[in-house]
Amino acid sequence: MASAHLKLVATAAAWNCGGCVYPSATRQEAEGLFMPLQGLPLSRMAPLGMLLGLLIASCFTFCFSHQNQEFALTNPEKSTTKETERKETTAEEELDPEVLEVFHPSPEWQALRPGQAVPVGSHVRLNLQTGVREVKLQNEDKFQNTLKGTKKGKRLDINTNTYTSQDLKSALAKFKEGAEMESSKEDKARQAEVKRLFRPIEELKRDFAELNVVIETDMQIMVRLINKFNSSSSSLEEKIAALFDLEYYVHQMDNAQDLLSFGGLQVVINGLNSTEPLVKEYAAFVLGAAFSSNPKVQVEAIEGGALQKLLVILATEQPLTAKKKVLFALCSLLRHFPYAQQQFLKLGGLQVLRSLVQEKGTEVLAVRVVTLLYDLVTEKMFAEEEAKLTQETSPEKLQQYRQVHLLPSLREQGWCEITAHLLALPEHDAREKVLQTLGALLATCWDHYHQDPKLSRTLASLQAEYQVLAAQELQDGEDEGYFWELLGSINSLLQELR
Numbered sequence: 415m416a417s418a419h420l421k422l423v424a425t426a427a428a429w430n431c432g433g434c435v436y437p438s439a440t441r442q443e444a445e446g447l448f449m450p451l452q453g454l455p456l457s458r459m460a461p462l463g464m465l466l467g468l469l470i471a472s473c474f475t476f477c478f479s480h481q482n483q484e485f486a487l488t489n490p491e492k493s494t495t496k497e498t499e500r501k502e503t504t505a506e507e508e509l510d511p512e513v514l515e516v517f518h519p520s521p522e523w524q525a526l527r528p529g530q531a532v533p534v535g536s537h538v539r540l541n542l543q544t545g546v547r548e549v550k551l552q553n554e555d556k557f558q559n560t561l562k563g564t565k566k567g568k569r570l571d572i573n574t575n576t577y578t579s580q581d582l583k584s585a586l587a588k589f590k591e592g593a594e595m596e597s598s599k600e601d602k603a604r605q606a607e608v609k610r611l612f613r614p615i616e617e618l619k620r621d622f623a624e625l626n627v628v629i630e631t632d633m634q635i636m637v638r639l640i641n642k643f644n645s646s647s648s649s650l651e652e653k654i655a656a657l658f659d660l661e662y663y664v665h666q667m668d669n670a671q672d673l674l675s676f677g678g679l680q681v682v683i684n685g686l687n688s689t690e691p692l693v694k695e696y697a698a699f700v701l702g703a704a705f706s707s708n709p710k711v712q713v714e715a716i717e718g719g720a721l722q723k724l725l726v727i728l729a730t731e732q733p734l735t736a737k738k739k740v741l742f743a744l745c746s747l748l749r750h751f752p753y754a755q756q757q758f759l760k761l762g763g764l765q766v767l768r769s770l771v772q773e774k775g776t777e778v779l780a781v782r783v784v785t786l787l788y789d790l791v792t793e794k795m796f797a798e799e800e801a802k803l804t805q806e807t808s809p810e811k812l813q814q815y816r817q818v819h820l821l822p823s824l825r826e827q828g829w830c831e832i833t834a835h836l837l838a839l840p841e842h843d844a845r846e847k848v849l850q851t852l853g854a855l856l857a858t859c860w861d862h863y864h865q866d867p868k869l870s871r872t873l874a875s876l877q878a879e880y881q882v883l884a885a886q887e888l889q890d891g892e893d894e895g896y897f898w899e900l901l902g903s904i905n906s907l908l909q910e911l912r
Contacts, residue, residue, distance in 0.1 A: 523548040531582065534589050633672050636663055640678040643685070650690060657682070657696035661703050670704040670711050679704065679714060686723040686740075694727060695736040698743040705746035712751045721747060721757055729766045734776070741770075741779060745786050752814035755790060759818065764827050771832060780836055781844045787829065788851040790820055795854075821858045830859030834869045837876070842900070845876070849903040856910055864911050873911075877904045 517530040523539075526547040532538060537552035630638070642648050643656040660682075664670045673679050682704075685697035701720060704711050715721070724747070727740045744763075748754050758764075767787075771780040797815045824830070833855060836848045856863065863869055883897035 517549060519549045519551050521551050523550045534586060632663055632666075632669050633676075636660060636669065636673055636678060637676060639663075640673075640676075640681055644681050650692065654692055654696055657685075657693075657700050661696070661700045664700060664704040665706075667708050670708050673704060674711055674714050679711065680718050683715065683718045683720045683723065686720070686727065691733050691736045694732070695739045698724065698727070698736070698739040702739065702743035702746045705743060707750065709751065712747055712754060715747060716751075716754050716757060721754060722761060725758075725761055725763055725766050728770055734779075737770070737776075737779060738782075741782055741786075745782070745789075748786070749789060750793065752793075752811070752818050755818045755820065756814075759820065759823055764823055764829070768827060768829070768832060771836075777839060777844070781839070781841075781847050784833060784836060784851045785847050787824065787833075788847065788854050790818075791824075791851075791854045794818065794820065821855070824855065825858050825862075830855060830862040831866070833859075834863060834866055834872075837869070837872050842896075846900060846903075849900065849907070852907060853903065856907070860911075863907075870908075870911070873904055873908055877901065877908065880904060 515527075515530050517524075517526055517532050517536075519533065519536045523541075526532065526538070526549045532549055535552055536549050538547060538549050540546075541548050639656045639660045643653050643660070648656070660673075664673055670679075673682075679701075682697050682700050685693055686701075688694055688697070701715065705715060720743075724740050724744045728737060728744070732740075748758055767783045770776060771783050794815045797812050801809055801812045833848060833851050837845060837852070839845060839848065852859075852863070880897050880901040884895070884901045887893075887895040887897055
């Protein structure tokens, strides 16, 4: 009896219960527990055997209730992976594209369940408050248009509860065809509008060819204008028009040099010898524009005799308008060109300008002459200062300016008295220019200015006048305005002459 009980215990110990296996050591310990039972009488062993049988039965029942489909000797991680794969497979089966539940949207927002197919053209959003996707019709008319089957007006059957993937692809293809039809209509309408507003380029080319319109470069235009001006068959009006147009082009430095390259500059210089005052005037106008800040053209003009011709026109009786243009050309030729300034003094240019200023009715020219003299004086002063700053002992530019003895020539030819008398001009701008020139000539003409009582009275009168005007500027809220600067120049001159 005892041996039978021990076999049952060993069998229970060796059974896989709940996925666990009893080791041999544990089995031996179990057998050791029941070794003392061999000495018990049968009357006591019977109840104990019944109790042990109940215990074994309950153990079997527990083990079978928790037993897995697989054997107990399995990897828990692999089991978890297999369960996940089974779930994914189930989800894929639920979302089989061959059988999709179609969601029928309405003008109001409705919740969309997982696995439902949304018709093309619907408006889908994610409700951030509930976390649910919602669908509605974007536009009822557009939604109906997307469901058109063919051009005959057939519609896709939406009464069924499911669509196959092929049905959805077909509907999408038909929707694209409808969009292409609409876009093609819009393109045709746009092309028609463009054709209505604009003419084709081929038609424009034909019209230009019929008009004999040819695109010309600046060089070609200048050559054509010079030829027209130099032609003996051209009328006076045609020559003046040619010079007027030419002045527009030679403002550009490159164009002025191109005019020099094909001999057009010399043709214009020779135009200063014309007997027509208008030709002289507009020829000087072209030369003044070409000379401005263009050293290459200035050098060629000096070699071509332009300086002598300009001085001759200023020294002879000519209309005032012609002398304005000639003086403009002379100023453009002399500025920033010390060699031309040297030749100007040798040719008696200061005497010509003095006679011009002293003529009656030439006050406008007098202001321009004074401005030219101020520029020539300050140019040489700036060249001296630049040489000091750069620490160059004998730069070429400074050497050229040192050969121009302008200040002694101005003193000898009476420009100290001429500039002082010009201070009586009534225009504020003219007074400003004269005050600047007086300041530039102060070191050279100090004794003349100091001994000139008329200059002192004029400066005192101007001081009183501009004090009132400067005070008025201050009352108007303008600090250090135009009249204040003029008053400062007058005060500076008075202080230097004391």
